[in-house]
Each structure stands twice: as C-alpha cells, then as structure tokens.
Amino acid sequence: MRRVTDHGGGVWSVPVPIPDNPLGHTLVHVLETDHGPVLIDTGWDDPASFDALADGLAVCGTSMPEIHGVLITHHHPDHHGLSGRVREASGAWIAMHPADTAVVRRTRTAPQAAWLDYLIGKLSDAGAPEDHLAPLRAARASGRGRALPGLRAALPDREIVPGELVDLAGRRLRAIWTPGHTPGHVCLHLEEEHPAQHPGRGGRLFSGDHLLPEITPHIGLYEDPDDAAVTDPLGDYLDSLERIARLAPAEVLPAHQYAFADAAGRVGELLSHHAARLASLRELIAAHPLTPWQVAEAMEWNRPWEHIPYGSRNIAVSEAEAHLRRLVKLGLAEPVAGTRPVAYAAV
C-alpha cells in the first residue's frame, strides 16, 4: 500500500486507489492555503477510494470537511470522480478548464443512444470491421448497454483560467493550459521556491497526466459529437510538452507514479517517442494506403493486436487517428480521395 508523502512547504500527496486498474493509484495533492486545504484532483468514484482519501487527509493533519476547494487537472474519472462527494462533505468549490467542463456537461446530458450512434459512426468511418461494430449495434437496438462512467460527474463551480494565478490565499499557483490528453487539461505551477532548494528555474509543477515519469499518456481524439472541426490533439500535446520544458520547474508532482526532477529530460523522451511513432506510421502508409483501423492493427502496442481487449481497441484506433491527423497537418500524409472508409497515404 502506497503512503501519504509530505513534499514540504504545505504540499502532500495522497495515493487514492483506482479499482481494477493497472495504474493502481491517483496521487491526490493537498495544498495548504490560508483558507484551508485545496485538493488537486480527487480520485476515482468508489467508496473505498473515498475512505482512502479521508484517511490520507487525516495523515496530512486535516479532514474532509476542512477542504476549501478542488482544482481538477482534467475530467477523467480517476481525477474528477470523487469531486462531487468531496464537495458534498465539505462545501468546497470545484474548478476546471472550460474545455473539460464542456465534456463533463456533454457526458452528463448525452443520451446513450446518441453516444452509441456517434461511436458506431466514428468507428465505421475509421474502417472497423463489422464484427467489432456488432456489439455496439446490438446495445443500440436493445436500448441497453453499459452506463458511461462520467454520467454522475460533478459540474464544476469555477473556471480555471489559463495563464492566471488561481485565487488562493497565501499561495502563488498559476494555471498552465496543456491540451492534448484532454482538450482542457491543465498543469498547475506552484511559483514558490522549492522547499529543499532544488535547482531549476523554479517552483513545482502539478502535472496531472500531462507529464508522468514512466507512462506515455494516451493521446486520442477529443470525441465531441457536436463539433465537426478536425482537431489535432497530438499536435496540441507536443506543443504543450514544449511549453512545460520551457517552464523548467524544479520538480514535477504528477498524478500517477512518483515525483521527479528532470522535466525537460522527460519532455525530450516523450517528444522523441512520438517522433519515432510518426515516422514508423508514415513508413506504413508509404507502402500502401491504410484506414485508421488498419494503421492501429499494424502499429506497435504493449501487446499483440489479437490480445488487445475490445474497449482498448477503440482507444488504440483513436490514438492511430490522432497520429494520422498530425501527419496530415505536417503535410506528410493525405486522405486518398474517394475512399470510404477513408484510407491515408504518405506524401
């Protein structure tokens, strides 16, 4: 069992378990302010996770009712899941970037049928075979299907405004918009001297899922059924990485795994990872045009395609498509006219 870490200078991390997930924990950060403790992310919505958070707060010398506010790095359920329960128990405000608040609002109100229609359409446009689509079509026809995890997600009360200091008594915490992993992902930069005087230009960065020491965050599509604009989440992500490298924080406090010092070094690794992935993908479509589904099948994953579970295949296709869009934006690939599902070729 991971334990609460005192990072010094009124900052702690509390590991909050994510049930049945190889990631294990979300590190919920506790930041002391003159108006009471503020949480950065809250963890997965599960009674045992809520108890773990409450126990962790006690170790930090505080308690759930004392919580003054909640800052959310992004809307994913392992970060925003418990926010509603924390607000109920404490009266705390919840703040989020508006682009992710829009996702929360959409997920709460979207009827399941409309969501399934969107998913089926998107997957079939990407070239998914009929046997992959069949279970979704069956769920659509029966009116049943798995409940979406974000249905009960809390609507935030406040906006996190990029570039501005968050209104916190006695602390200097600046919001840095880092879209890519989600459209409204933010990192929060604590512009105060490092308590152990670590070198680096300064401060500590709460990096959410944007920058993790050993995990490459998933970069897929933003999945907005109402927005026909072709976004470039991978391009956004790579730009956001460079933004963080320029910031040069003395220490990074991520939402999973562990704190680390060399932000620029880690950014470099991630940039070369994606550059290599883009290059090998371009090679794939230089041989002959492929649909996003075929690209996903041919890309390298952490296990062979046949062993990738159903739900993860949807995520993989979305990631393949994000890479294709980047290549198109860079002028290195093009959709082949008249193909349906659309196939992409190197140019």
Ligand SMILES: [Zn+2]
């Ligand atoms: Zn995430």
Ligand SMILES: [Zn+2]
């Ligand atoms: Zn996460």
